[in-house]
Amino acid sequence: MNKNKESLHLSSPAINTHMNKRSQIWAAFRSAFPYTIPIFAGFLFLGIAYGIFMHSLGFSAIYPIIMSFMIFAGSMEFVAANFLLGAFNPMNALFLTLMVNARHLFYGISMLDKYRGTGKKKLYLIFGMCDESFSINYTANVPANVDKGWFMFFVTLLNHLYWVAGAAIGGIFGSYVKFNTEGLDFVMTALFIVIFIEQWMKEKKHYSALTGLGLSVASLILFGGNQFIIPAMLAILGVLTVLRKPLEKAEVSV
Template sequence: MTTIRYALKKSFPIFCGYLFLGFAFGILLADAGYGWPWALACSILIYAGSMQFVLVSFLASGAPLFTVFLMTLLINGRHIFYGLSFVDRFRRAGKFFPYMVFSLTDETYSLLCSAEDPEGIDPKHADFFIALFDHCYWILGSVLGCVAGHLIPIDFTGIDFTMTALFLVIFIDQWKTYKPHIPALTGGICAVISLLIFGPDNFLLPALGAAVAVLLGAKRVITARMAEGGDAV
């Protein structure tokens, strides 16, 4: 299996998810009065799913630039945590480094986390092509959505569950291979508590912050469990 075929197969779930979500963004942007070149520019230059949906409301209301600045920082602040996991890995990416940093979305992050790099696959190139293909799916979806904006779309309601299913599958795979389970449990518990306190629109950043704090606090215990080979928890 060549590296490109491997990346295509690996990124297939994102193909379904991004095409649908990108399509939805394109339809919204068209409703706000923007043509497909705008969708193309947004998806190439910004390339952040949930943020681009918020962007449509900024454009429609003509939001002040400082508001745009602050909201983008809050909504995309979670990217800081993604990058932390990949500092060493991306440093080895050489000429691909700038693009890998730019294109690190939630979904690409989760795919790279689950990459097992079978024999005959160059991990550096596999990472790059996975990132690039995901970006292309997003661009394609948003441009198609914007073009189709005023036509009656076929009812694809519910296909966004692809993303949920993807995260679940990665969670199960990690649960089976990664010991100890303290990090996964910490993330899940912090997320549920944060969701109950802050509600669905604001819980992501506090949840990630709390998870990092707990993991740093429990560094000794977790490091010891890892060294043991981690049979327990």
């Protein structure tokens, strides 16, 4: 009897630790989910459009499902569909992918500090980082009682699942669903505008935002609408890196 009591006493800390971890994970999920609801609307319809597009090219539903799960690169998945129909050219695919997704290099640099200490979750956070997940994880004010690593994990996972679900629906029911998708891609643009406005309203000084806007406009004028993104990102990264300390002091002094 005493041995049983002793074993229960020894096991109770482990049980409490397990329960606390589960509650932390659940709290992170509940905190992350509302942030992803706007993404759900955009990703679901864009994913359906992607699945329908793949179906129109003659691919079965398994292709958009697997590609959306394994690639998870948005516009690059549309490009990859054309690669599958063309001649085998891996180098062309490699360089085009680097060009289309070069912005992720800057996303990764920006998230170095935030991903520190996330453990094994970091591998999936790196793989699943898309524009929308980056925007949420970088700007969200995570409550103090919520584990940031699990919060970012669930933001990334939910957005990933939304995209896969949309692609699956479009691939399976592509031959039955008929709708005009013109202008649907503006959903993501509108989302980023909202995120920018929210971030603008949170800041008392807008030096960083104005710097980004100014350099983006200058790059647009110099390089044109099709080639301004990478030069703009390089310029923003360079300028904000040089001016990081003065900008931080200006924010603190307010």
